[in-house]
Amino acid sequence: MTLAPDTVNHQVRLAARPSGTPGPESWDHTSEPVGEPADGRFVVHISHISLDPAMRGWMNAGRSYIAPVEIGDVMRAGAAGEIVASQHPDFPVGQHVTGTFGVQSYAESDGRGVVRVDAGVAPLSTFLGTLGMTGLTAYFGLFDVGALKDGETVVVSGAAGAVGNAVGQLAKIKGCRVIGIAGGPQKCKWLVDELGFDAAIDYREGNINKSIRAAAPDGVDVFFDNVGGEILDAGLARLRRGGRVVLCGAISQYNAEGGMTGPANYMSLLVNRARMEGFVVFDYASRYGEAVTEMAGWLAEGRLTSHDHVVRGSVADFPDTLLQLFRGENTGKLVLQIAD
């Protein structure tokens, strides 16, 4: 199989580093022809692009856990697709794969960091979600960093988001009391009625401190934070002795133009002999296999459900779709589907 000679790769590139919320001026839309792969390489036709809060951090200059996306580069993104041309024996045409392919419609690769997936097991979006980086982030954050014990009380912020809903489901599998914090009554209803959370708190309604106290009267063992800001402060205030705060993200702060706001209640860590710890899922790469196997088993048993919020469009819809994430418009894993 060869590529059609007029195959065009549409791309979204970082045009300028944003201050605050990334607007259209942050992006360039480019296109270029797709060539045949060289020996040992292959071409992926991308069908699904993952949208993640961490993307906002990748757009900033400076030291972080991963190099920033450079101005002019194709925006970094996890993506899934099908191999359409190959000179690589291990990655034949027709194989479905996931990888950090970027915001574009075609990607060339030598296979490093690329995962072969069985599209018969689950939709490709799920390999970006529960069976991909999202699920792995929930799994290692909750079980390793959070050191969750059966029956503990877990509060997760951003609970209707990709990682958040997976965290809650995993904690329920471990027999924990699970309280989700999310924005709006619909998401809260969804968490309790559909996902089996024990309680959900709408942070837009009422006093979040009082709400956590009511939902977790004996305090919080693990606070899994995707949000930061006032919600992190509220979680800190209700920690139990020996509690763990898992720092996974701070979506409320990523677009703050005045800089991050730190948690004023951090001395609760002293009072409660508690810890707050960050992690980066890439560090667990050697254990991805065990985690995916276990989560695939739970999926097959119906104990874990992948909630993929799929937006259909083209590569050019990436900038607007990313803003949906920061406006909290997604329920579950936000994925941009650009091909069937």
Added chain:
Amino acid sequence: MTLAPDTVNHQVRLAARPSGTPGPESWDHTSEPVGEPADGRFVVHISHISLDPAMRGWMNAGRSYIAPVEIGDVMRAGAAGEIVASQHPDFPVGQHVTGTFGVQSYAESDGRGVVRVDAGVAPLSTFLGTLGMTGLTAYFGLFDVGALKDGETVVVSGAAGAVGNAVGQLAKIKGCRVIGIAGGPQKCKWLVDELGFDAAIDYREGNINKSIRAAAPDGVDVFFDNVGGEILDAGLARLRRGGRVVLCGAISQYNAEGGMTGPANYMSLLVNRARMEGFVVFDYASRYGEAVTEMAGWLAEGRLTSHDHVVRGSVADFPDTLLQLFRGENTGKLVLQIAD
């Protein structure tokens, strides 16, 4: 031996909970006669009263790691003295002891929580400092919570304070590179010239972030924080991967009337897969013995020095002496000596 019938106990009691820095209106000065102890009890003539930043927290209402001092109660304080009357077989007259005796000149006790000390080994002030709660706080905070490894880079804030200078000395014993942060050139000179710190940073001079970078170009493994505020933020910004922030105190924040300021750089914990953890030394009570034995050995070998900043006065001088602590006027362990 019996007490002289006219023996008077002078006391400082909490009169009102302060907002901000505790002024004279926070305190009542009382006196009452000292009676003979009942069976199973004894009377201590207090000679040394410990002054600790934590005292400010004890003056606040509300949930903490220890109950607040109630209005009208004698102010809580660690203290040392000599038994002058006893109906307790294990605590004879003439025995020197330390305990939470409060800000007063005499205390009656049944022996619970009271430690017998050998005044021939070290001055009584040292049993409140390096061989008391101060040294134990440094020891368990650095070695247990901080999980210090030989040869790592340690930064300690409030380095010229009681716990801070002990932390630095303990880290030097373990072959670490030690950087102290303190206020003023004299304290900094003292840390380097007298205590053997590798570097000292005067937080009042220049840019603290740049100073830490210069002193610890490869980053910080353990940041032992007694101070909070901008200094904690600066430490967070320079953490190495896998770094540990030990939360021991936040003296810069205790008198802040607008509430605590949280560390804006807390997401450095995520970037660096680092943790921030609080502790309360009382949790290590079952291991005090091993720690004191080890530190007493280092003292005897001259590898560890106890720096006791002794202010001579009376019980009534407690309120002013406490303010010296918050103004950073002490070098080493601040102790009010009220008797020989």
